[in-house]
Amino acid sequence: MEKLWTVTIVSDRYPAPGPMALRCSEPGCRPERVPLPSPSAARTAAAGHLATHGHRAGALRADAACGCGGVAESRVITHAEAGRVWHLAVLCVPCIRATPDARVLRPLNVRNVRRGLP
Ligand SMILES: [Zn+2]
Numbered sequence: 019m020e021k022l023w024t025v026t027i028v029s030d031r032y033p034a035p036g037p038m039a040l041r042c043s044e045p046g047c048r049p050e051r052v053p054l055p056s057p058s059a060a061r062t063a064a065a066g067h068l069a070t071h072g073h074r075a076g077a078l079r080a081d082a083a084c085g086c087g088g089v090a091e092s093r094v095i096t097h098a099e100a101g102r103v104w105h106l107a108v109l110c111v112p113c114i115r116a117t118p119d120a121r122v123l124r125p126l127n128v129r130n131v132r133r134g135l136p
């Protein structure tokens with residue numbers, strides 16, 4: 019089973035602007051405390067944190083399965099609860115199409131990244 023992550027934006031008075039932090043489902047993972055001045059900044063940080071986990075996990079396994087039982091196609095970032103809860107899931111193509119606002123996580127092109135190094 020492909021590993022999934024959930025990041026929750028925690029705040030005293032969400033979605034009112036105020037101190038916000040990210041809570042990650044990965045045991046021991048404490049997302050860096052960065053200024054999150056607005057709900058949109060918090061959402062960007064949550065999606066970025068999930069993307070980091072997804073990229074660190076490497077290529078999707080060929081036998082990765084979608085929750086519906088289909089063959090998973092990609093890692094996808096989705097959100098729920100008005101953008102307060104973010105998930106990284108592996109989904110098959112029909113499920114990606116059926117998920118509003120699904121963001122497919124593109125694999126990093128490692129060669130291009132290396133070329134940029136001195
Ligand atoms: Zn994390």
Ligand SMILES: [Zn+2]
Nearest residue numbers: 084086110113
């Ligand atoms: Zn599916």
